[in-house]
Amino acid sequence: MKKLSMVAAVLLASSVSACVTINIYFPAAAAEKAADKIIDEVWQLQNQGGAPAPAKPNEQK
Amino acid sequence: MHSQNLRLWVVAMLLWLPVLAFAAADLEINTPAISSLKMAMQSRHSQLASHYASGAVGLTRDGLVALRDAALVPLAQRQAVGSLVAAENQDRKALYREIARANGHPEWEEEIHSTFAQRWVQKAAPGWWYQNHGGAWVKK
Amino acid sequence: MRFLALWRGYVLCILCLLPIFAQAGQITLSIDDIVAPTFHVKTISAKLDGAGFSHFEARIGELSWRDQTWRNVRLSCSKTRLDNGAIRCDQGELGLTEKLPVRFAYQPQAKVLDLSVNFSRDEIWRVRAKWGNPGWNVRVEADNGQVRRLVGFLPHNSVKPTAGTWNGSIGIDGGQIGMANVVADVKLKELAFADASGLHAGEKIGGAVKLDISRGKAGWQWRGDVDWQTGEAFWQPLYFPQGGQHFSGQGSLEGDMLRVSQGSLRVAGVGEAQLSGGWKMAGGGLADFDLKAAGLDLDGLYRLLLKPFLEKTAFAKLQAKGRGDLAWRYRDGATTDFDLTLRAAELVDEEGRFALRGVDARVPWSNVAQREAEIRFTGGEVLHLALGETRVPLTMQGWRFTAPGFSVPLLDGRLNLDGFAASRSAGGWQWNFSGGLAPVSMERFSAALGLPPMHGTLSGIIPAVDYAGGNLKVNGALLFRIFDGTVVVKDLSLSEPFGRTPHLSANLDMRNLDLDLLTRTFSFGNMQGRIDIGVDGLEMSNWHPVKFDASVASSPGSYPRKISQGAVQNISSLGGAGAAAAIQRSFLRFFEQFGYERIGLSCALRNGVCLMDGVEPAPHGYVIVQGGGIPAISVIGYNRQVGWDDLLERLKRITQKNVKPVIQ
Numbered sequence: 001m002k003k004l005s006m007v008a009a010v011l012l013a014s015s016v017s018a019c020v021t022i023n024i025y026f027p028a029a030a031a032e033k034a035a036d037k038i039i040d041e042v043w044q045l046q047n048q049g050g051a052p053a054p055a056k057p058n059e060q061k
Numbered sequence: 062m063h064s065q066n067l068r069l070w071v072v073a074m075l076l077w078l079p080v081l082a083f084a085a086a087d088l089e090i091n092t093p094a095i096s097s098l099k100m101a102m103q104s105r106h107s108q109l110a111s112h113y114a115s116g117a118v119g120l121t122r123d124g125l126v127a128l129r130d131a132a133l134v135p136l137a138q139r140q141a142v143g144s145l146v147a148a149e150n151q152d153r154k155a156l157y158r159e160i161a162r163a164n165g166h167p168e169w170e171e172e173i174h175s176t177f178a179q180r181w182v183q184k185a186a187p188g189w190w191y192q193n194h195g196g197a198w199v200k201k
Numbered sequence: 202m203r204f205l206a207l208w209r210g211y212v213l214c215i216l217c218l219l220p221i222f223a224q225a226g227q228i229t230l231s232i233d234d235i236v237a238p239t240f241h242v243k244t245i246s247a248k249l250d251g252a253g254f255s256h257f258e259a260r261i262g263e264l265s266w267r268d269q270t271w272r273n274v275r276l277s278c279s280k281t282r283l284d285n286g287a288i289r290c291d292q293g294e295l296g297l298t299e300k301l302p303v304r305f306a307y308q309p310q311a312k313v314l315d316l317s318v319n320f321s322r323d324e325i326w327r328v329r330a331k332w333g334n335p336g337w338n339v340r341v342e343a344d345n346g347q348v349r350r351l352v353g354f355l356p357h358n359s360v361k362p363t364a365g366t367w368n369g370s371i372g373i374d375g376g377q378i379g380m381a382n383v384v385a386d387v388k389l390k391e392l393a394f395a396d397a398s399g400l401h402a403g404e405k406i407g408g409a410v411k412l413d414i415s416r417g418k419a420g421w422q423w424r425g426d427v428d429w430q431t432g433e434a435f436w437q438p439l440y441f442p443q444g445g446q447h448f449s450g451q452g453s454l455e456g457d458m459l460r461v462s463q464g465s466l467r468v469a470g471v472g473e474a475q476l477s478g479g480w481k482m483a484g485g486g487l488a489d490f491d492l493k494a495a496g497l498d499l500d501g502l503y504r505l506l507l508k509p510f511l512e513k514t515a516f517a518k519l520q521a522k523g524r525g526d527l528a529w530r531y532r533d534g535a536t537t538d539f540d541l542t543l544r545a546a547e548l549v550d551e552e553g554r555f556a557l558r559g560v561d562a563r564v565p566w567s568n569v570a571q572r573e574a575e576i577r578f579t580g581g582e583v584l585h586l587a588l589g590e591t592r593v594p595l596t597m598q599g600w601r602f603t604a605p606g607f608s609v610p611l612l613d614g615r616l617n618l619d620g621f622a623a624s625r626s627a628g629g630w631q632w633n634f635s636g637g638l639a640p641v642s643m644e645r646f647s648a649a650l651g652l653p654p655m656h657g658t659l660s661g662i663i664p665a666v667d668y669a670g671g672n673l674k675v676n677g678a679l680l681f682r683i684f685d686g687t688v689v690v691k692d693l694s695l696s697e698p699f700g701r702t703p704h705l706s707a708n709l710d711m712r713n714l715d716l717d718l719l720t721r722t723f724s725f726g727n728m729q730g731r732i733d734i735g736v737d738g739l740e741m742s743n744w745h746p747v748k749f750d751a752s753v754a755s756s757p758g759s760y761p762r763k764i765s766q767g768a769v770q771n772i773s774s775l776g777g778a779g780a781a782a783a784i785q786r787s788f789l790r791f792f793e794q795f796g797y798e799r800i801g802l803s804c805a806l807r808n809g810v811c812l813m814d815g816v817e818p819a820p821h822g823y824v825i826v827q828g829g830g831i832p833a834i835s836v837i838g839y840n841r842q843v844g845w846d847d848l849l850e851r852l853k854r855i856t857q858k859n860v861k862p863v864i865q
């Protein structure tokens with residue numbers, strides 16, 4: 001039981017520290033995905049089902 | 062004992078969940094600022110595309126564009142192409158900054174910048190010019 | 202300057218023929234190596250032999266001019282005639298970079314050499330060299346001479362002529378110490394030049410160059426006249442689409458300092474300027490400079506000369522009109538004085554962000570002394586808000602400008618500024634002011650900004666406004682009075698207001714707004730009462746809201762509380778739902794107005810989604826309008842998440858979803 005709680009503590013500590021690293025960790029995969037999406041739109045690379053995705057601008061002012 | 066062990070693992074898994082959720086999450090790229098930059102760049106692209114193809118304008122290794130060989134552009138248009146390049150770079154820098162800002166992490170700007178640098182080159186059409194890691198111009 | 206210098210190269214190989222020694226059956230020319238700082242000629246030999254001295258041949262082992270070296274330069278003629286002591290050749294050959302047909306005549310007694318090279322039927326170069334005491338002179342003339350032949354004489358890393366011809370003459374006089382005088386009178390046709398990068402290039406340039414350079418005591422004196430009549434040129438970032446430029450002037454060249462003591466420059470479409478100054482040629486740039494120009498055309502000046510340098514500023518796309526005068530003094534790498542006058546000028550931003558019309562300004566600036574400037578304009582606009590006639594008195598102390606206080610008519614009110622100060626430092630411009638806004642009618646204000654017509658007036662106090670490093674910050678609270686209530690704007694800051702993506706953040710606190718006025722304005726269906734609106738942590742990007750916590754709630758206090766049927770329907774539609782039909786189906790349709798106890802609606806905008814809440818929770822929803830009095834009506838919303846764009850759409854279209862009126 002004691003051993004178990006040790007394991008728990010270690011796991012907890014590791015997951016807590018993992019959580020801490022998340023905050024400064026750059027989401028490379030998501031960034032790449034976002035970049036690809038934007039580049040596809042800007043360069044109009046993929047067929048986007050007709051017209052390029054209209055960015056819905058809110059009513060000006 | 063077993064069940065306790067199992068429960069422990071579940072707890073650990075749950076604690077890890079935010080990581081997974083986080084990794085899978087998309088970046089916010091639908092703010093008004095990003096949309097307007099994207100639209101400006103999209104409409105500029107119709108003017109820049111032929112210069113990418115001719116090699117007059119190339120993709121730099123730092124995620125921007127540069128006038129690679131002005132001599133490929135008729136004299137009367139060189140100033141205009143220079144302006145296009147400057148405007149495109151201004152928008153690209155603003156785009157990287159806005160994406161970082163929209164996701165609540167202004168400090169990501171540089172990493173987003175370098176992510177884009179790679180993706181632009183990756184997605185460039187064959188025949189376009191880009192700068193390799195050493196800074197030399199290479200035809201794709 | 203460069204043209205003249207070049208010619209020495211060609212002249213050299215001819216001057217090598219100086220002393221002549223004759224032997225039986227063969228005349229040998231013996232010449233020592235010539236070594237000078239900019240050139241050297243080595244291994245020179247020449248002989249005249251064959252039957253009747255008919256064969257002439259001269260060789261130069263190495264001819265070097267600056268960085269250029271030619272080896273084995275050869276001049277030969279198989280049909281040389283000796284005629285009254287003169288050597289003549291009508292069919293010779295010159296081997297320099299290519300083999301060319303030449304004619305020459307050499308008179309040893311008079312010490313005159315005439316050489317003419319026919320590159321083609323139309324292209325003839327003629328050289329006449331004469332020497333002896335006290336000096337020598339060389340004259341080069343060309344008919345349709347290809348300018349590109351000069352490429353080899355130009356230094357590396359510079360623009361090179363690629364096409365074009367020249368006609369005219371270049372004459373060089375010299376003595377024992379070298380060149381003493383150069384006179385050139387040249388007409389250029391279809392000249393093209395470019396550097397390797399293509400960033401400095403010209404095409405189809407036609408014009409005339411006259412130059413007279415002579416050796417003075419300390420250096421060279423020059424006088425010149427350049428007339429660029431036709432053709433285009435790009436000199437990054439400037440582009441001149443056509444000719445019409447003219448320069449004439451005189452000055453000196455001492456060491457590497459090129460001086461213009463008196464110059465006059467005319468640029469087509471811009472105007473004329475008198476200038477003088479010194480230019481360090483070896484990369485030192487401009488040392489000092491004086492320029493005086495009157496009656497410059499601001500349109501041409503902006504488009505041709507200023508715009509390319511303003512690309513990243515708010516003045517990147519202007520329509521400029523009017524006239525201006527400028528006197529500019531530059532010493533040791535810095536501006537010491539300028540005096541700028543604008544007359545009837547107009548500066549209009551093509552993107553509609555600002556405009557100034559009828560600008561008359563006098564700005565006599567000095568980097569040491571305090572000066573007074575005055576700027577007037579008859580009208581203009583900023584972000585579509587019309588400005589009236591204004592006079593701004595400025596006190597300038599170097600790059601620190603202050604104005605004691607002035608007022609700008611804004612729509613039908615006035616913006617009063619006091620304590621305006623601006624200064625420039627390494628980090629760019631910074632400025633600050635405080636002031637107040639005298640009543641501006643909301644009708645005019647809302648019309649100017651394209652908002653629904655509002656009633657009431659806008660007035661307020663503007664505390665310290667600071668701008669530095671591209672960020673505008675309002676310290677303290679902005680206070681406005683609209684809709685019979687107060688609006689306090691706190692923590693307002695604006696980054697890159699004229700940049701690509703302006704960001705605004707602020708906290709708004711509105712109190713006691715008159716609902717009657719407000720609903721009338723937005724044609725929302727009449728409501729009576731008073732409300733408070735709070736917008737916390739408002740963030741706008743590119744003038745669109747991206748984040749805020751907003752809440753609308755009935756103000757405390759006692760006042761009549763009435764809500765019309767139309768308003769109920771419209772409120773319902775904010776959360777989505779079908780209230781109209783329900784009302785229409787019930788007896789409530791007979792009532793035009795209902796009483797209410799409280800109204801409350803909040804929206805927390807995050808990532809384009811509005812998280813909504815009301816006055817208090819209701820089963821599976823939230824209360825937006827809590828009924829009270831007779832007949833009373835409550836509105837309950839069930840949809841807590843509404844897309845912001847949808848919400849705006851709904852506000853516009855008034856369609857209904859997910860909200861049911863609870864009829865009591």
